[in-house]
Amino acid sequence: MWNNASGAQPPAPRSNSPYDSPQPVDARVSRDVATLGPGLTLKGELTGHEDVFLDCKFEGPVNFGGHRVTIGRSSDVQGDVVAREAILYGKLDGDVKAHDRMEIKKGGAFTGDLTTGRISIEEGAFFKGHIEVDPSSKPVGVDLGSVLERGDKH
DSSP: OOSOTTOOOOOOOOOOOTTOSSSOOOTTOOSOEEEEOTTOEEESOEEOSSEEEEOSEEESOEEEEEEEEEEOTTOEEESOEEEEEEEESSEEESOEEEEEEEEEOTTOEEESOEEESOEEEOTTOEEESOEEEOTTOOOOOOOHHHHHHTTOOO
């Protein structure tokens, strides 16, 4: 009487993990990721030595030189980004230096200049700026202060 004749499994219970958002999650990520959620509005300089998922409003430079910076759908980032990989689902106004690659996903909006080893722009994404593909760039934790002293744009 109560058996499910079709053999379908009941839906899995939902977890309250911060990673259970409607955000696409890269299955290749096996390390810890710091997360700043959509309820936050921050100003300042954000630096670190781990991957970061920004899904908030943020104003200022973001420096995660040897790591991945993922900018979520709810994000509005105003500032330059330095990372090994940058993945954009939301809005970013600023220059990006992504040693390995930059991905602009459907619905993502990027305004600024980009220097990267590889670039992927999905259909439905917005890009306005200049792209320099430099596969020889080195993965380093770049000090944004030294970048600005050399006269690069901020």
